[in-house]
Amino acid sequence: MAQPPVLLETQALTRSFGGLTAVDNLDFVVRKDEIVSLIGPNGAGKSTVFNLISGIYPPTAGRILFKGVNIAGLKPDRVERQGIARTFQTLRLFANMTVLENVLVGFHSRLKSNVIEDLIRPPWVARAERDAVEEARQLLRMLGQRLYTQQEFRAADLAYADRRLLELARAMASQPDLLMLDEPTAGMNPSEAADFMELIRRVHDRGFTILLIEHNLSVVMGVSQRITVLDYGLKISEGTPDEVRRDERVIEAYLGRKAATA
Numbered sequence: 001m002a003q004p005p006v007l008l009e010t011q012a013l014t015r016s017f018g019g020l021t022a023v024d025n026l027d028f029v030v031r032k033d034e035i036v037s038l039i040g041p042n043g044a045g046k047s048t049v050f051n052l053i054s055g056i057y058p059p060t061a062g063r064i065l066f067k068g069v070n071i072a073g074l075k076p077d078r079v080e081r082q083g084i085a086r087t088f089q090t091l092r093l094f095a096n097m098t099v100l101e102n103v104l105v106g107f108h109s110r111l112k113s114n115v116i117e118d119l120i121r122p123p124w125v126a127r128a129e130r131d132a133v134e135e136a137r138q139l140l141r142m143l144g145q146r147l148y149t150q151q152e153f154r155a156a157d158l159a160y161a162d163r164r165l166l167e168l169a170r171a172m173a174s175q176p177d178l179l180m181l182d183e184p185t186a187g188m189n190p191s192e193a194a195d196f197m198e199l200i201r202r203v204h205d206r207g208f209t210i211l212l213i214e215h216n217l218s219v220v221m222g223v224s225q226r227i228t229v230l231d232y233g234l235k236i237s238e239g240t241p242d243e244v245r246r247d248e249r250v251i252e253a254y255l256g257r258k259a260a261t262a
């Protein structure tokens with residue numbers, strides 16, 4: 001069977017901070033419709049890879065091809081307009097805005113409105129806004145009844161796991177071709193994390209390609225088609241969950257000796 005087309009590809013992607021090489025000559029690929037995970041010990045360089053792809057930092061060297069175009073060094077808003085959305089390891093919601101408003105922020109890269117249009121507000125802008133509100137509501141409903149019924153709550157007043165969910169909703173709102181999630185279950189209890197990963201599967205089933213950073217290994221193994229493993233910025237392994245699980249280098253770097261005998 002032919003493989004799906006490559007959506008994202010990094011080539012020799014490198015980023016140094018002073019004397020520290022946080023990401024070192026990294027090559028990896030995400031194909032359309034995959035769930036690919038990046039794993040590795042603390043400080044391995046996972047979030048830096050996201051920061052490079054999403055334009056928060058320019059790479060020191062290397063290329064980032066997205067749909068065949070080199071996006072390395074583009075500013076975050078430009079990257080977003082190319083079709084990449086992300087969440088952050090630590091939440092970045094607008095705490096005093098409502099749930100619905102936070103999701104609408106995610107639509108901004110799709111709404112064509114600008115400051116002048118906001119002032120004179122021609123009818124088509126109002127219509128686009130109404131459509132966006134309706135779409136935002138549908139998105140919240142898709143992500144579960146709880147968030148949907150709390151759409152007028154302030155983000156700050158949501159339970160922690162629901163705030164994580166809202167971050168996901170906001171990233172999905174721009175209908176990205178690639179959705180990048182940085183430790184979305186961080187800080188959740190095991191049952192919340194399990195529910196969340198079930199949801200990630202459903203999001204994937206709705207046609208989202210996902211690049212996931214996740215600390216919880218059982219979660220990663222269950223949900224990913226392929227896994228790339230980083231250690232000190234270097235790729236030390238990649239493959240299917242089964243391949244990665246059995247790889248000596250991964251066991252040494254990440255899983256610990258106990259996992260080898262489990």
Ligand SMILES: Nc1ncnc2c1ncn2[C@@H]1O[C@H](COP(=O)(O)OP(=O)(O)OP(=O)(O)O)[C@@H](O)[C@H]1O
Binds near residue numbers: 020040041
């Ligand atoms: N802006 C920065 N300035 C200096 N050093 C940085 C910066 N960002 C990351 N680093 C360093 O780069 C290395 C990789 O960090 P990164 O946050 O990418 O790791 P990570 O794999 O996401 O770790 P964790 O699992 O703890 O989230 C670390 O040593 C970190 O201290």
Ligand SMILES: [Mg+2]
Binds near residue numbers: 046089
């Ligand atoms: Mg990180």
